Amino acid sequence: MSLYGGQEEALKHWLAKIQTIIDNFPPELRWRGGLSRPSHITEGHDTQIANLFITSLNIRSNLLQKFGSTVKTRAAEHQRIVDDLLEILYHMPQHVLEQNGYSLIPKLRDCGAAYMEQMDVGDGALVSEGARLKLEKLLRKLDDIDCWPGLPGIESPQSNRQ
DSSP, X not given: OGGGTSHHHHHXXXXXXXXXXXXXXXXXXXXXXXXXXXXXXXXXXXXXXXXXHHHHHHHHHHHHHHSOOOHHHHHHHHHXXXXXXXXXXXXXXXXXXXXXXXXXXXXXXXXXXXXXXXXXXXXXXXXXXXXXXXXHHXXXXXXXXXXXXXXXXXXXXXXXXX
């Protein structure tokens, strides 16, 4: 880590690298949120966008877990990660997310688990009603796109719904 001057600096370096990569995506693969898309953009582009951005957020989350950054830095960065995940998950068409399910679901679970773990660490910086609501929204969307029925003979949470 001495190359970067410490773990906090290394974390900042790698997070900046990820952002540089995202900033240099071709226009067709840039996230536009709820804005209208150019007419030549296809569902395939949306699939790639969802994969690229959720993967980048998962990498950011993993870097936060790997590098021993301060609780305050981790809390703020996890807030941004979950905010960005919710932006993508609630603006991307449901069928696009479902098509990516096998790829996206483990990443979403990983990010959600890291966020939930962060809520239990430190001085409670993330433990607020807003943080709980964000986690609930993330889990609700994860439940919506996780269509895997489970193993035969084992009840899933979905099969228990009335």
